[in-house]
Amino acid sequence: MTDKNTPETEIPEADDSAEITAEQAIDALQTELEDAREKMLRALADAQNTRRRAEKEIADTRKYAVSGFAGDLLAVADNLSRALDAVKAAELEGPAKTLVEGVAMTERSLLSAFERHGVKKIDPQPGEAFDPNLHQATAQFPSEHAAGAIAAVLAPGYVLGDRTLRAAMVAVSSGPAEGGGQPSGGSVDVEA
Structure with missing residues (x-):
């Protein structure tokens, strides 16, 4: 006998084909979920990489913004240095000595301003190793220094x-001259 409050419903027996379809649907949904999760993770990684690249570009722009202006002022620094090299302040007296001292102060002030903005002078010394990232070879000749080392500095560089x-x-330097002598002011191989 059945209770009036409990409905009599029969649960139909599921066929095997319905169970396979349900399992296939679950597998398909799980695969779709994994694909969506993978796409989401890739999109998040791409967004993070884009953000990092943008932050690096902004930092580089701030750091190197002065490069064009500083590059233009390098000629001024060179001219001040040449002017000081052309005269001997110790041999001068009166207004000429004051003028040379003023040029020297101007050069120091310019180099100090360069330093404050991250521009540093490269002033290699003869005998140091040649670094193609920092030095440009304009000539090669025999000297007392080892082959490949800096023999002479023609102009300073800046970074x-x-x-x-x-x-x-x-x-x-192409190495010590054969015969032990100094180069004779003769041929100097100039590199292009």
């Missing part, structure tokens, strides 16, 4: 952070 604004112009 801004880790970037070279202008490479130092140097002459590279």
Whole structure:
């Protein structure tokens, strides 16, 4: 006998084909869920990489924004240095000595301003190793220094952070001259 409050419903027996379809549907949904999860993770990683690249570009722009201006002022620094090299302040007296001292102060002030903005002077010394990232070889001749070392410095270079604004112009040694003598002012191999 049945209770009036409990409905009599028969649960039909599920066929095997219905069970396979349900399992296939579950598998398909799980595969779709995994694909969606993978796509979401890739999109998040792409967004994070884009954000990092943008932050690095902004930092580099701030760091190297002065490079064009500093590059233009390098000629001024060179001219001040040449002017000081052309005269001997100790031999001068009166207004000429004061003028040379003023040029020296101006050069120091310019180099100090460069330093405050991250521009540093590259001033290699003869005998140091040649570094193609920082030096530009303009000539090669025999010298007392080892082959490949800097033999003479023609002009200083400058760097801004880790970037070279202008490479130092140097002459590279081809090794000691045969016969033990100094180069005779004769031939100097100039590299293009």
